[in-house]
Amino acid sequence: MTSLKSVIIGTGSYLPENIVTNEKLAETVDTSHDWIVERTGIHQRHFVTEGQTTSDLAAEAAKEAMEIANLKPNDIDLIIVATASPDYTFPSCATRVQHKIGNTNGLAFDVAGACAGYLVALNVADSFLRLKKAKRALVIGSEVFSKLLDMSDRSTCVLFGDGAGAVILEAQDDSQNPNGRGLIGVDMQSDGSTFNILHADGGPSTTGKTGKIRMVGKEVFKHAVTKLTASAESTLKKYNVSPEDLDWLIPHQANIRIIEGMRRKLKLDEDKVIVTVPKHANTSAASIPLALHDAVMAGKIKKGDLILHEAIGGGLIWGSALLRF
Numbered sequence: 001m002t003s004l005k006s007v008i009i010g011t012g013s014y015l016p017e018n019i020v021t022n023e024k025l026a027e028t029v030d031t032s033h034d035w036i037v038e039r040t041g042i043h044q045r046h047f048v049t050e051g052q053t054t055s056d057l058a059a060e061a062a063k064e065a066m067e068i069a070n071l072k073p074n075d076i077d078l079i080i081v082a083t084a085s086p087d088y089t090f091p092s093c094a095t096r097v098q099h100k101i102g103n104t105n106g107l108a109f110d111v112a113g114a115c116a117g118y119l120v121a122l123n124v125a126d127s128f129l130r131l132k133k134a135k136r137a138l139v140i141g142s143e144v145f146s147k148l149l150d151m152s153d154r155s156t157c158v159l160f161g162d163g164a165g166a167v168i169l170e171a172q173d174d175s176q177n178p179n180g181r182g183l184i185g186v187d188m189q190s191d192g193s194t195f196n197i198l199h200a201d202g203g204p205s206t207t208g209k210t211g212k213i214r215m216v217g218k219e220v221f222k223h224a225v226t227k228l229t230a231s232a233e234s235t236l237k238k239y240n241v242s243p244e245d246l247d248w249l250i251p252h253q254a255n256i257r258i259i260e261g262m263r264r265k266l267k268l269d270e271d272k273v274i275v276t277v278p279k280h281a282n283t284s285a286a287s288i289p290l291a292l293h294d295a296v297m298a299g300k301i302k303k304g305d306l307i308l309h310e311a312i313g314g315g316l317i318w319g320s321a322l323l324r325f
């Protein structure tokens with residue numbers, strides 16, 4: 001029996017031109033380059049300038065992915081944007097992107113999985129493709145978290161940046177995909193009882209305003225390392241893959257210490273981990289596709305490489321995904 005797989009046929013990214021270094025931030029925030037680097041690994045972040053929106057970033061990343069995949073806008077029939085910072089309360093950011101890239105025949109919607117949103121979007125797209133409800137899916141993580149920052153809260157405002165990353169997935173059967181490329185599996189879970197340790201303190205039905213990020217950093221840190229390790233181990237076990245079989249770990253880029261904690265628990269070599277947090281900071285749902293595209297363009301990741309992703313975000317919601325690129 002032939003099986004359908006969701007294969008990545010193009011990647012893209014976009015970062016706003018405005019780079020804000022730790023030193024620049026320290027001109028207005030009571031912090032220092034050394035504190036930020038020591039606790040997080042972050043050296044700089046990109047922030048949008050006036051008028052730039054989440055869908056603008058997403059559309060640029062999408063255009064690059066379409067160019068690499070050699071596709072026209074209407075070759076895509078599903079557009080999913082993972083974001084916690086959409087342009088408007090409604091309609092979805094994805095419909096804004098659909099219009100901006102000139103797609104007129106697809107279904108576009110957003111998913112809300114905070115920093116784990118890209119994995120949720122990947123999971124949903126894979127279900128559409130393997131159930132033959134779509135043929136080609138554009139999956140984007142895009143965020144303008146700079147607008148959700150309380151610049152008087154130094155424990156959060158130094159952590160985040162803006163950006164977008166995109167992938168295009170195509171449903172391919174065994175004859176088109178003899179080497180078994182594609183998404184192998186996604187493991188995800190959430191726990192709504194942990195709302196208080198990471199959330200934005202507003203929304204349409206509460207304050208009527210967007211709100212700002214509130215976080216109990218130490219608690220998030222503890223949950224991140226234990227939950228991500230458990231999910232990664234469960235995914236590897238389910239598909240009978242040992243950590244040494246992996247070519248790459250591409251984690252959510254929240255904090256170098258969380259990434260390092262994961263790497264040690266999985267006993268992975270340092271050179272198998274893609275790290276972009278020093279230059280991008282935490283771009284929430286955009287961080288994994290941004291890091292993936294970065295590594296593809298750097299010539300590190302090649303067709304056929306076995307990749308593990310992992311991410312955790314406000315909810316809490318967390319998980320891992322295994323794929324052959």
Ligand code: ACO
Pocket residue numbers: 030031032035036039040115154155156158159198215216217218220221224254255282284312313314
């Ligand atoms: N600059 C200088 N000093 C600071 C800053 C800052 N930006 N922020 C806090 N401090 C001070 C605090 O006031 C405190 O001072 P005190 O000892 O005089 O009271 C001291 O530094 C230590 O503060 P802590 O909050 O205990 O610092 P901690 O070591 O926990 O590091 C951090 C904070 C980096 C947020 C850490 O908890 C962490 O990495 N948590 C993980 C959360 C995360 O990465 N979240 C991202 C979003 S969620 C996600 O994507 C997974």
